[in-house]
Amino acid sequence: MNGKPVMLITGAAHGLGRALAERAIGEYRVALFDRDDSAGQATTEALRRADGEVLFLHGDVSNERDLRQAMERLQRRWGRLDVLINNAGVAAAGPFEALDEESWELPWRVNVMGAVYGCRAALTLMKRQGSGQVVNVAALAGLTAPPGMASYVACNAALIRLSEALAAELSVLGIRVSVVCPDLFPSEMERHMAGSDALSRARLRRALQGAPDSADRVAERILADLPKAPLHIFPQREAKKAWRRKRRRPGRFLEAMKEKARRLRRHT
Incomplete structure (x- = not known):
């Protein structure tokens, strides 16, 4: 292989995507895929000033043609293409009965189908190479199923199971697959929520602001795990502990979620 390996990151202009690009630029040639043209160009210029090899690709992950043209x-x-990180995603929150069609459809199109389209586009190159790595960024919510986020939980659960299926299926092609399951960390997630009510948006904002890990720290831990290519990547210690608690004592874990639901409903 001539030169550094190549990484493509979707949703790369903001938050975790940008943090991943900033962390990876010393080791990889990085392609940034995002629909926010101005932020994408600004990130590209910043990385170039750091002497990075970088390419900005404008597009929307919910449009498969955009991803294929970018590829x-x-x-x-x-x-x-050596590493694809399907990072683009949107959130949704609120009581189940208040979730509208957008709250179900937009996260599915972006979080799940965006990853499907990214994988399909990347496979053209990776099959030819006989190697590659796919990293899907989901959320711990897809495993722990907290109340008040039914559509977001469902989409992340689907993305996690998709990743597990692909990890087996694509291994025979020399392609490794991992899924990242972070808990909350400070980000602009509440600004990109699908159809969420003001109270749910405010709750998420407070939770994000109070989270202990930064996007940069989460990105650092994700990239540190890439060479090992574990199926599940937990970039925060508490996230992995929560997953283990649910696996060991599912009944007790469910009771804790029920109590959380009761607290939420008292203020709905």
Whole structure:
């Protein structure tokens, strides 16, 4: 392989996507995929000033054509793709009966189908190489199923199971698959929520602001795990502990979620 390996990150102009790009730029040639053109260009220029090899690809992950065209540009530029990080995502929250069609459809199109389209586009290059790595960024909620986020939980659970299925299926092609399951960390997630009511948006904002880990720290831990390619990546210690608690004592874990639901409903 000539030069550094190539990484493509979706949702790369903000938050965790940008933090991943900033952390990876010393070791990888990085392609940034995002629909926010101005923020994407600004991130690209910042990485170039740091002497990074970077390519900005404008597009929407919910549009498969955008991802395929981006992959064609990447192939013409660098001729290969070593790591795909499907990071783009949106959130939704609120009581189940208050979740509208957008609260179900938009997270599915972006979080799940965006990853499906990314994987399908990347497979063209990775199959030819006989190697590659796919990293899908889901959320701990897909495993722990907290109340008040039914559509978000469902989408992340689907993305986790998709990743597990692909980890087996694509291994025979030399392609490794991991899924990242972070808990909350400070980000602009509440600004990109689908159809959420004001109270749910405010609750999420407070939870994000109170979370102990930064996006940069989460990105650092994700990238540190890439060479090992574990099926599940838990970039925070407490996230992994929560997953283990649920597996060991599912009944007790459910009771804790019920109590959380009772607290939420008292203020709904």
